[in-house]
Amino acid sequence: MLLEQSKRARKPKKDKLETINVSIGQDQRELKIGTLITASKIENLISLLHEYVDVFSWSYTDMSSLVHKVSLNEESILMKLKLRRTDPDMVLIVKAEIERQ
Numbered sequence: 001m002l003l004e005q006s007k008r009a010r011k012p013k014k015d016k017l018e019t020i021n022v023s024i025g026q027d028q029r030e031l032k033i034g035t036l037i038t039a040s041k042i043e044n045l046i047s048l049l050h051e052y053v054d055v056f057s058w059s060y061t062d063m064s065s066l067v068h069k070v071s072l073n074e075e076s077i078l079m080k081l082k083l084r085r086t087d088p089d090m091v092l093i094v095k096a097e098i099e100r101q
Contacts, residue, residue, distance in 0.1 A: 020046055
């Protein structure tokens with residue numbers, strides 16, 4: 001049933017992409033935008049991206065402030081959960097889906 005639903009799922013339109021450079025200085029910072037919108041909207045989008053170029057993370061060093069941390073109460077008790085098995089039929093479907101990609 002899940003496999004049938006995934007076949008009926010909506011697929012994105014095959015849009016031609018245009019690569020634009022939003023770099024400041026000598027850094028190569030490229031983004032891809034779709035071309036199905038009007039030329040004026042593309043110009044507005046490009047100017048917006050140039051204005052907010054510093055918001056994007058371009059490398060892992062830009063994301064140094066992101067830290068994965070699990071805050072636990074000192075009184076918390078750690079528990080190991082019971083292993084849960086997957087339905088064998090579902091395992092075959094998942095494996096086929098992974099190999100397809």
